[in-house]
Amino acid sequence: MLSLRHIGLVLNGKPLVRPFSLDVAPGEVVTLMGASGSGKSSLLAFIAGDLPPAMTGQGDVVLNRTRLNPLPPERRGLGRLFQDDYLFPHMTVGENLLFAVADLPRAERLQRMEQALTDCGLEGFAPRPPHSLSGGQRSRVALMRALLAEPAAILLDEPFSKLDRPLRASMRSFTFEHIRNRGIPALLVSHDPEDVPPGGRVLEILEDGSLKNA
C-alpha cells in the first residue's frame, strides 16, 4: 500500500498543489490528471525523493508502513518511468537490465535478465545497443528494467506520451498488465484521458491547486 498523507507542494512560497491524502492499493493504478505546470510531475519527484531545490514538499509518504521521507531516492523502493525511456546509451540492452538486478549469484542474475527479455518479446536482444531498438522496444525494456529492481511501488510520469498513437494503446495494456501481475501500487501522471486504465480511479489537479475526484 502506498499512502500519501497530507502531501502538497509549495513553489516560491505559494501553494502549487494543496495538501491531499491518497491510498493506492497493491495492483491498483491511480491516475493524477492536470494541465502542464500544475505540479503533477513534481509531485512524483517529491514522492521519489528528488524534488528540485526550488520547490518544497510537505506531508508524509508511507510505503507498506515505512515512512519514506527521510530516505534517499535509492532506498525508497520506488520504480519510475518517464516520457523518455532513459536507457543508458553506453550500455547494451542486457547491461541496462542487469544494472537493476539485485546482488545475487551471477547465474541467477543473468537468468532474471533473460527472463525479462522473454517476457517483453525481445529474446536475444541482450547484446544489442539501445539505439538499434525501435521506440516501442525501448519502452518495453525500460519497463522491464524498472520491474527487475523489484520496486514496492511504481511512479509513471506520462510514460506513453512520446509514443506513436498505434503503439500507445498496446504499450498501455502491456504496462498495466505487468503492474497488476506484480501486485504493486502504481501512481500515473498524465494529461491524456485515454491513459486511464479501465475502471481506474482518477484525481484531477484543479487550477487553484486543489484536488478533485473525477
Place this chain on the structure above:
Amino acid sequence: MTATRLVAVLPLTLLFLLPLVAALVLVLPGLLDATAFASMIAHPQFAGALWLTVFTGLLGTGLAVLTSLAIVHAAGSRDLSRGSGLFLAVPHLSLAIGLAFLIMPTGVIARLLAPLLGWTSPPQWVTTQDPWGFTLIAALVLKETPFLVWAFAALLNRDDMRRALDGQVAVARSLGHGPMSIFLRVILPQLLPRMAGPLIAVLAYSLTVVDMAVVVGPGQPPTLAQLAWTDLNDGDAATAARGGAGVLILSGLVLLLIFLVGAALPLLAPLRHRLLASPPRQDAKLFRLLIILWPAWFCIYGAVMLVMALQSIAAQWPFPDLLPQHATAAAWLRLVQDSGPFLTTFVLALATAMSSVAAAVAWLEWAPRRADRIAALVAVFALCLPSLLVGLGQYRLFLALGITGTAPALFLAHVLPVAAYVFLVLAGPYRSFDPRWNAVAAGLTAQPLRFLLRIKWPMLKAPILAAAATGFAVSVAQFVPAQLAAAGRFSTLPMEAVTLSAGGNRPLIATHGLGLMLLPLVAFLLAGWFGQPRWRMR
C-alpha cells in the same frame, strides 16, 4: 575565393596555422641527425631523466584525473565552471614558486610546525627539487586538477548533456544505485570519451613541462624536458643539437604513451562490462568526505598567494618566526624600476590577445561552418604539442627568416598558443548565437556590418571578453618558445622568474611570481566586469 572568405581565413592562417606548420616541418630534419641522438642517449643522465619523466608525468596526470573526478562527483549538480575558471588564470610558474615557498625547509609550513615540534633550525627535509620529483608531481596535480574540473564542467553544462544525464540519474537512483555508483557506471563512461582532448593535453603537458620543473623539479638527474632545455640553451652547436634530439625523443615518448594508453583501452572491455552490469550499490558514508576537496583547492591557492605576498615584502625572516621581522618594498620597487620585462609581457599579452580575438571572430563570422571543426581540431592538436617541440621549430623558422631576437619573432612565439585557446573558448558561444537575430535585424533593414557592430558583437561581449582574457593569461605564462625566440635580446616576466629562481633573492622571486599571477587575474576581473549584462534579469 571571394574577398570575405579571404578576410575570414587569412588572419588565423597567418598568425597560427602557417607558423605552426612551418615550425613542425622545420623540426623534421633533426630526425636525421644520428650523431645528436647518439650523444643524447649517451648522456650520463639520460636514463635517469627518462624514467623520472615517465614517473612524474604519469603519476601527476593520474592523480589529477582522480582528484578532478572526485571533485566533479562530490559537486553533484552544482556548477563548477565559475570557480574553476579562477584557477586557470594562475600561471604554472607562479604556482610552482608559491608552492616552493610553502613547503621548503624554511617555508611557512615548517614555520607553523616549528613551535609544535620545538624546532629552532629548519628541518632537514628535501622538499623542493626532491630526487623523486614528488614536489613536481604535487605542483602538476595542483595546477591540472582545476583545468580538468573546468573541462568536465563545460561538458556537463551543455544543455543536451545535462538533460539526458539528469533523467538517467533519476532512473538509476530509482533502481537502487547510490550517487557514487551512478557516477562510476552512468556518468563517467559517457563523459570520458568526450574528454580525450583535455586528458591528452594534461598528459602531454605533464611529461614535457619545463618552467615548473626548473623551479621545483629534481636536478640530478632532471626530467628529460629540463635536460633537453639546458642543452638547447647552450652556445655550443653540438650541445644544442643534442638538446634538439632530446626534444624529439621526448615528443616521441609522449606519442608512445598516448598510443599505449589508447591500445590498452580495448583490453579493459571485460572490466567495463563487469562494472556496468554490476548490481545496485548504495554509497559508503566515507564518500561524503570528498566534498572537502574542492574548498581545499581554494585554500591551497589562497595560501600560495599569501606566502608569496609575505615573502615579497620580507626584509629579514629568521627561521622559526611565523612573520618577517621587517617589511620592505625594495623588491617591488625593483620590479617597477626595471620595468622592461613587465612592460614587454604586458604589451605582448595585449597584442596577442587582441589580434587573436580579431582573427577568431573573423574566422567564426565569415568562414564556412565546416571549416570550424578542422580549426578546432588543429587548435586542440597544437595545445597538445610539447612547447619544447613548437619552440624548437619556431626558433629554426625565425633563424631562417632572420628575425630571431626581434619583436615580430617574440610576437609570433606568443601568439600561437593564444590564438588556439582564444578560438576554442570563443567557438562554442559564437556558433550558438541564435541566427534568428539576423532575420530580425534584416527585417529592420540593418546592413550586415551595422548588424555585427550594433547587435551581434554587443550581445556576444561577455564571451568575446572572456576569450580575450584567456588569451591574455596564456600569453603572460609563455616561457619556452619565448625564451628561444628572444635570444637574450628581450626578457619577459616568466623568463626573469625562472632565472631568478636559481638564485637566492626570495623577495624578488616572490614579486615576479605574484606579478605573473596578478596580470591575468586583473584581465579576468576586467573581462568579468565589462562583460556584465546591462541589466540583471530576474
